[in-house]
Amino acid sequence: MPESDSIRHFRTGAINFTLKGGRLRALTCYGEEIFSLVGLALRDPNWGTIPLRVGEPTIVEHSNHRQISYTAENHLNGARVFGWSVTLILAANRLSVAVAGECLTPYRANRAGMYLRIAPATAAGQPASIHHPDGSITDTSFPTFISPHQPMQRVAGLHWNTPGGTHIELSLDGEMFEMEDERNWTDDAFKLYAPPLDQPFPVAYHRGDRIVQSLTLAIYPSQEGFRPLPRLHGCTPLYAREPAQRLAVTRRDVLPGGVVPAVFRSPVHLAFVLGGEPVAELRKLLPLVPTLGVGFVSVATVADKMLTGDTLRELFPLLQQSFPHIPRGFGSAFYFTELNRFPPPDDLDYDFVYFGNAALVHETDEWSIIETAAGQAATVCAARARYPRQEVWVSPLSLYPRFNPNRTDGGRATEEVYRPERQLHDDFIAGWVLRCLLHLAEAGCATVELSEIDPARSLFRWLRREGVTAIRRISPASQRHKTEVELRAGGSTYYILAEHVAPYCFSVVPLERKGI
Structure with a gap:
């Protein structure tokens, strides 16, 4: 039989593992190791x-x-002693391993078959x-200190929770x-093996x-640690044009005196972006x-950089008159x-504040773009501290700045902003938006509105269509190359995996949930 030394x-x-030499190694779930090894063993009369x-x-x-299927054979002194056929079925949060062995040469063995090593780090x-096997259940615990004798016997099944809350x-x-x-x-390791030592051996x-x-291994995610997903809106630019006495829909960006409603979902956010x-x-x-x-x-x-307090005192009553029972707010059309630099007076009455966040302001490499997700969370935390009674919105979330309020050439802030000549992969963009949503949810952002990011629009539509209400981190924040x-x-x-390095990946896998 040709022998394989490949590593796959x-x-x-949620399940990850390495297959090496017919052994499953380092089987992890949500970053926690469950099994250090699943393999085959044939032990002679002297072990x-x-x-x-x-x-x-x-x-x-x-x-x-x-x-995944493979065959294996135990060889001793040139003789084929046992032959094995192994089949693995790997699904979203379920793994099954079926082993069929056949004796090829008469042999006396203390143990023959499959064994599992459970990782003490999480058990x-x-x-x-x-x-x-008789259907009864014994409640116990994995040993903390080394057990001198077999801590679990007559095992047909084993249920436990990891420290991270995953149910196994x-x-x-x-x-x-x-x-x-x-x-x-x-x-x-805690090793599970068959047959038990109280049965006669060698066989x-x-x-x-x-x-x-x-x-069969079934893994059910913890229901703890979820954060509410911000409300999701999308921005479609509109502006008012005289003398038509109506709102004309365009694909242009906002102009002074324009209106930007987020029509991605109802109810609409009507944002009046005003001029001089x-x-x-x-x-x-x-x-x-x-x-x-x-x-x-x-x-x-x-x-200007921001509306002044005196101007807001005149604008808010106008909004109240036209929209008497609708939450009102104000924001920065820039960043x-x-x-942060020009807060309004404390005596104003409003319900939310918003500002835009863009990734490509300073750096343009992919890791810097990914790092902006954490920076966005910092802006929300700072805004919530400065505006403790109001909701904080990010509107819009975009790759490129829409405006430049810091021009030095005398041009208007709304003139075309320079954009780097580079194309970002769709899966990278969707992964960046997902990472932003995770960080913004953890920071307590109430609403995220989207602009000019077509791959992310598809993600937003899917999130809304499926009725997603909460998000939970799997991979640590320090991992820049992926988001889980x-x-x-x-x-x-x-379960969503986004790989932020080439060849990129954005995969969505439905998981089973268990009422525990």
């Missing part, structure tokens, strides 16, 4: 391990799972439930298993004798604006900088 890495949904030769795996991709001290359900079939604490011999195997074993005469412009615009479907109204300016999150939508949970 597999990832499906020596018979060498195993493993063939090249065959991988078949299906619509909702991946099948030691954790409460567990042992499911026995392990089912074993074909033989009765038991556990020993391999830390006695400095192996960092005499004859040619043609078969061993059939299987395991804000009060007069708002008086002129209000009769032209339909009130049906409007859920939020706000004012901002592109003629958080303006909102879970999303909650009603009775469904989704």
